[in-house]
Amino acid sequence: MRSRWFSAMAFACLLSWCTVVVAQSGQATPAAAVKPAAEASQPPNANEESAPTAIRWWGQACVSIETFWGFTIVIDPFPATEQMGFPKPDLTADLVLATHEHFDHTGFDVVKGKPVIVHGLRPDKNWAEIDHYLDRRPNQAEVKWRAKTEAGTPTSHAVHVKSIHTFHDAESGAKRGKNAMFIIETDGVRILHCGDLGHTLAPEQLAAIGPVDVLLIPVGGTYTVDPTQAIEVVKQIKPRRFVWPIHFKTSVGKIPLATLDTFLSQAKQAGMPFREVRGNTIAVARQATKPDAKPGPVAVIACDFKPAKPGADMQAALESMRADRQALIDALGKVTKAQLDHKPSDGTHTIRWNFEHAAGAELNFFSQVYHAMDPEIPLIKWGPAQMPPDFKPRHPDWDSSEMVRYVQRTAAFTERFSYLLANTPADLKIEGTRFSVQSLSKMMVGHYRNHTTKAVLKFKLPDWPKE
DSSP states (O other): OHHHHHHHHHHHHHHTTOOBOBOTTSOBOOSSOOOOOOOOOOOTTOOSOSSOEEEEEEETTEEEEEOTTSOEEEESOOOOSTTTOSOOOOEEOSEEEESSOOGGGOOGGGEESOOEEEESBOTTSSBOOOEEEEEOOTTOOOOEEEETTTSOSOOTTOEEEEEEEEESSSSTTTTTOEEEEEEEEETTEEEEEOOSOOSOOOHHHHHHHOOOSEEEEEOOOSSSOOHHHHHHHHHHHOOSSEEEEESOBOSSOOSOOOBSHHHHHHHHHTTOOEEEOSSSEEEEOOOOOOTTOOOOOOEEEEOOSSOOOOOHHHHHHHHHHHHHHHHHHHHHTTOOHHHHTOOOTTSOOOHHHHHHHHHHHHHHHHHHHHHHHOTTSOOOOOOOOSSGGGOOOSSTTOOHHHHHHHHHHHHHHHHHTGGGGTTSOTTOBBTTSSOBHHHHHHHHHHHHHHHHHHHHGGGGSTTOOOO
């Protein structure tokens, strides 16, 4: 017991300043130490708008977007057929968007869950008018998809989806019909998926698009813009952060398209730097910009369609954390609002504090590890004050079901960006300590277990509320 207590205390102390030594490429570099990451400047009750969004490319034009609040949007899923050649993607979604009705963009059966399926084109082959929000309010389980005119005031974590009218060819649709592009705006990031865009853009289309952070654009030609035209579209849109080429010939794809090489060559000639990504995922977060700040050059994403995964040791640590989180949820997840905020007579913490502290510690630790590997992932320091008199709930209106969802969102954050650990040795040392990433992960497991054990003792106190 003493050993576990010491581990938990050491972990809590280390969380406040530890960082991992890595290079920006994502490769672990244990040679030189770096200074501890700076403290985040989030006020105690700020909206969770600085949390990162994950974007994944699964091959062809299939992309998934995952938000911290737990929404997943899939765009243009392809069918799991031999004709496609790609492996079946592991996808569960709240919303599926189809830019047009060709078979390689409408493989809805591969997406698990019960997603809303939204078509960019109507059955009569004309454009649908999409200007909607995907949203879920705190303390409500149901995710809702509503037109902007009917949605009321969206929450800070809502996803706004808007369609842009374009064509599948350069002859106003005479050859291949219409195409809908989708702007997806979430957590301060604007993502444009071009679908099978077949032409450069008119001024009115550019005006409808507005600013773009991440541009997902086809570059394989044949059915879409070719590499030269794609570069022209990039110059028209002027994305602020990333250009992500999609819909091109890969090692497994069987549809006749051009390979990525020509586009990358022309992007290099245009002075665009490359960002090579291991796996199929990048993180993107809202950027705090100064009024006089000059935008940096847009980076071209070069990646695989296969997801990267951490090594066996880290996967084992993540699995242990799953079990311990679930134990906390099982023990504390059904308390009433009165029980959640009850101040025990023995002077210990409320159950709400246990929820916020356990999840906050995990977010603190893993965001620092991930931030050191990829600065796009911000530091997330949302943990509460340590002592009961100083505790100010981050979200005092949340009930126990929403606190459970908060722990689940935290778990999803940890696992969503665990691809960054794929090339990181588990024994990589934390600067200035004798601890490694693996040993700290084990402490995180003990940390959940420790707080669950202590929290359930409150249920036996004589002043514990019955309901």
